[in-house]
Amino acid sequence: MADQSAGRLRGRAVVVTGAGSGIGRAAALAFARAGAHVLGVGRRASALEDTAAQHPGIAVLAADICGGEQAARAIVDAVIERWGRLDVLVNNAGATAVMPLADTDAQRISDLFALNVTAPSLLAHAALPHLRAGHGAIVNISSTYGHRPLPGAAHYAASKAALEQLTRSWALELAADGIRVNALAPGPTESEALAAAGLPGSVVEQIKQDEVARIPLGRRGDPEEVATWIVHLADPAATWITGQVLTVDGGLELT
């Protein structure tokens, strides 16, 4: 299957946000191995360089995607200057937040939605003329909890539900342009996400143990197991798939 994608993605230009770690790094590598030109985006230049060092097909740009329209334009411009085209936007950068209602505050809600909802929207907006030109694709990275309730992290779940609804609405809005829009919803996957949420190591370990106990296949996922499906959703061969949310979570959503 990987070899078939390689042919079709060769020479295509792909943006992967959050490419300095976890699922984004694995996705950048998977696209590069399939022959695509990849621009990996994130805030930490050193983390991005570590990703780029793993494949010559990966270029990187250190940028904060929460920098509004200007940041989104700069990212898209960087791709066009390099490769003259933009075929695939992977809106992967995102964050989780443990925030029970009793501890909820306006700034944290606003920050979470700025990253998980507004930034992907502005990137898609900036990419749109180029996606139209090449009949490209958008892959938004949601979560099992984009369509399952998550007590204690309701706003994270709500931000991913918003991303899934954007996916379905954009799929219809852009279908006439030949642009496909899908979402990939991972379950608990090894990455920097829990540490990035500012949780202490002991709490992270407890969450991981609880997740393993709930996942029918009995383990957390590896980023590569998620990345392979991101590539398949973006693959031009997936010609008739749009507006879908593909859950890759060891069966967690069924519980």
Ligand SMILES: NC(=O)c1ccc[n+]([C@@H]2O[C@H](COP(=O)([O-])OP(=O)(O)OC[C@H]3O[C@@H](n4cnc5c(N)ncnc54)[C@H](OP(=O)(O)O)[C@@H]3O)[C@@H](O)[C@H]2O)c1
């Ligand atoms: N791992 C899981 O269990 C899981 C489950 C379901 C869904 N997801 C989703 O999968 C996606 C990837 O997460 P991950 O698990 O791979 O976590 P991760 O390792 O924390 O990756 C998130 C990436 O986003 C980047 N990022 C964060 N804020 C940014 C900003 N303002 N501008 C640019 N880049 C930014 C981070 O790099 P910098 O800090 O350098 O900017 C980081 O590389 C997220 O959308 C997450 O919600 C993850």
